[in-house]
Amino acid sequence: MKIDLTFIWTAFLQILPAIPTTLVITLVSVLAGFVIGLLAALARIYKVPVLGQAASAYVTFIRGTPMLTHLLLIYFGLPVLLDALSAQFGWGFKSASIPMIGFAFISFSITAGAYMSEVIRSGLLAVDRGQLEAAYSVGMTTPQALRRIIFPQALSVSIPNLSNSVIGMLHGSTLAFTVSVVDINAKAQIVASTNWKFFEAYIAAALIFWGLTLLIERLTAVIEKRMNLYNRGGIV
Amino acid sequence: MGAPFDLSFIFRFFPKLLDTLGLTLLIVAGSLAAGIFAGFLVALPRMYNVPVLKRFSQVYVSFFRGTPILIQLFLFYYGLPEILKLAGIDISKAPVLFFVIITYGLNTGAFLSETIRASVTAVNRGQIEAAYAVGMTGYQAFSRIVWPQALAVAVPVFSNVVLALLKDTSLAFTLGVMELTGKAQTLGALTQHFVEAYISLALIYLVISLVLERLLKLAERRLLRHEQPVSTGGGRFRLWFRLPRARSYRQLIADANAGKGGAEL
Structure with missing residues (x-):
C-alpha cells in the first residue's frame, strides 16, 4: 500500500467539522477547571480547616491517576450514583438523559481543576508578600486586595503555565472518543474506516492538532506581552 | 449499567490487576530508556547550534509536543510499517508493544530534550570557564563539571516527565496492549x-505515582548534596509561604518550565 497524499487532504476536509467539538470540550473543561482550581488553591493557601485537606487530597488523587481513569470512573460511576440518589429521593431523574458529551465535560473539568489549582497556587505564591501588605496599609479588605492587587499579578505570572494546561486539555480531549463523542480523533477513525487509510487520516488529524497548538502558543505570547506591560523596565 | x-x-480486582503491573512498568522503563537516548540526540544540535540539524530537532520537539499522544500512537502504529516498507524493511509482524514503546519513547524524548537543554543552560557559564582554566578538555568539562550539576537541576522536571509517562501508558490499551487499563x-x-x-x-496508579515521586525526590536530594540551601529572598520570586525546603533560583527557573504540552516552534 502506497501513502495516498490526496487522501490526507480529503481526510483533512472531512475532519474539519469536528474541530468545534474538540474546542468546546477544551473550553468548557478549562473554564470550569479554572473555577475549581481557584477554589482549591485558595482553600489550600488559607489552610481552611476541612476544605484545605480535601483540596489537597483531590489534587493528589487526580494528578496521580491518568485522565482516562477519571473519564471512565465518571462515565460508569456517576449514573449509578445519580440513579441511586434519584430513586432514594424520588427526583424522577434518569441518568440516561445525560448526553455523552456531558460525561466528557464533567470528567475533564475535574481533571483540569486539579492541574489548574497547582498552576494558580504557584502563581499566587509568586506574588511578593509586600504587595499584600501595601494593599492592607492603604486600607483594602482581603477580598479587595486579592481581586485588585494579587490576582492580576498572579495571572500574568501564570500565563505560560495556564497555556500549557490549555494545551494539555486540548490534547486530553482526544480521550472523549472512549465515551463515543465524535471529536477530531474519533472523526479521523471514522473517516479512515471507510477505506482503511488510517495512516493518512491520522496525519491529517495530527496536522490539525499541531496547528491548533501553535495557534494557542501564539495567542499566549500576545496575551503575555499585553499582561506584562505593567512590569516592564526596572531591574527585571 | x-x-x-x-x-x-475492588479488593478482589487488586491481585488480578497487579499481574499486569509488570507490563505497564516495562512500557515506562522501555520508553524512558528510548526517550533519554532520543532526548540527548535531539538536544545536542540545539545546544551546539548545528545549522541544519538544529531546525530538524526544533520541528521534532514541536511536533511531539504539539500533537496528542493518542494521535501519535495511532500514527506510528499504522504509519511506521508503511514508511519502513518503502525502505524495504518489513515490521508489520512486530508485536504491538514495540510500536507502543517506540511512540512513547519518541514522545518522551521530545520532552526530555527540552529538559536536558534547559538544565545544561542553567549551569553557570563561569563553571565551564573555570574548568577550561584548570586545563580540562571540552569532554572533561562536560562530564565532570556541567553534567553533575545539570542532572540535579533536571531531576524535578524529569520526575514530572516520568509521572506523565506513567499516566500516558494508560492509552496503550487502544492498540490492544493488556496493561493495567486494558486489564x-x-x-x-x-x-x-x-x-x-x-x-x-x-x-x-495513585500508589505507583506516589512511590515514583518519593523515589525521585530522594534522588534529587542525593544529587543536590553539593549545594548549600540558597535563600530565595528578594525580587519577584520571594514566596509568601514557607516552602518545605529552600530551593535555589536555578531550580525555580527549571521548575517553571515543567508543564507538559506546548509546541514552541
Whole structure:
C-alpha cells in the first residue's frame, strides 16, 4: 500500500467539522477547571480547616491517576450514583438523559481543576508578600486586595503555565472518543474506516492538532506581552 | 449499567490487576530508556547550534509536543510499517508493544530534550570557564563539571516527565496492549463491575505515582548534596509561604518550565 497524499487532504476536509467539538470540550473543561482550581488553591493557601485537606487530597488523587481513569470512573460511576440518589429521593431523574458529551465535560473539568489549582497556587505564591501588605496599609479588605492587587499579578505570572494546561486539555480531549463523542480523533477513525487509510487520516488529524497548538502558543505570547506591560523596565 | 456496586470487588480486582503491573512498568522503563537516548540526540544540535540539524530537532520537539499522544500512537502504529516498507524493511509482524514503546519513547524524548537543554543552560557559564582554566578538555568539562550539576537541576522536571509517562501508558490499551487499563476494562466487562474495576485501577496508579515521586525526590536530594540551601529572598520570586525546603533560583527557573504540552516552534 502506497501513502495516498490526496487522501490526507480529503481526510483533512472531512475532519474539519469536528474541530468545534474538540474546542468546546477544551473550553468548557478549562473554564470550569479554572473555577475549581481557584477554589482549591485558595482553600489550600488559607489552610481552611476541612476544605484545605480535601483540596489537597483531590489534587493528589487526580494528578496521580491518568485522565482516562477519571473519564471512565465518571462515565460508569456517576449514573449509578445519580440513579441511586434519584430513586432514594424520588427526583424522577434518569441518568440516561445525560448526553455523552456531558460525561466528557464533567470528567475533564475535574481533571483540569486539579492541574489548574497547582498552576494558580504557584502563581499566587509568586506574588511578593509586600504587595499584600501595601494593599492592607492603604486600607483594602482581603477580598479587595486579592481581586485588585494579587490576582492580576498572579495571572500574568501564570500565563505560560495556564497555556500549557490549555494545551494539555486540548490534547486530553482526544480521550472523549472512549465515551463515543465524535471529536477530531474519533472523526479521523471514522473517516479512515471507510477505506482503511488510517495512516493518512491520522496525519491529517495530527496536522490539525499541531496547528491548533501553535495557534494557542501564539495567542499566549500576545496575551503575555499585553499582561506584562505593567512590569516592564526596572531591574527585571 | 452493570451489576450493583459491591465494595469487595475492588479488593478482589487488586491481585488480578497487579499481574499486569509488570507490563505497564516495562512500557515506562522501555520508553524512558528510548526517550533519554532520543532526548540527548535531539538536544545536542540545539545546544551546539548545528545549522541544519538544529531546525530538524526544533520541528521534532514541536511536533511531539504539539500533537496528542493518542494521535501519535495511532500514527506510528499504522504509519511506521508503511514508511519502513518503502525502505524495504518489513515490521508489520512486530508485536504491538514495540510500536507502543517506540511512540512513547519518541514522545518522551521530545520532552526530555527540552529538559536536558534547559538544565545544561542553567549551569553557570563561569563553571565551564573555570574548568577550561584548570586545563580540562571540552569532554572533561562536560562530564565532570556541567553534567553533575545539570542532572540535579533536571531531576524535578524529569520526575514530572516520568509521572506523565506513567499516566500516558494508560492509552496503550487502544492498540490492544493488556496493561493495567486494558486489564481493568476486561475485568469490568467480564464481571459487569466497571466502577469497582476502575476504582482499583485508579488506586494502583495513585500508589505507583506516589512511590515514583518519593523515589525521585530522594534522588534529587542525593544529587543536590553539593549545594548549600540558597535563600530565595528578594525580587519577584520571594514566596509568601514557607516552602518545605529552600530551593535555589536555578531550580525555580527549571521548575517553571515543567508543564507538559506546548509546541514552541
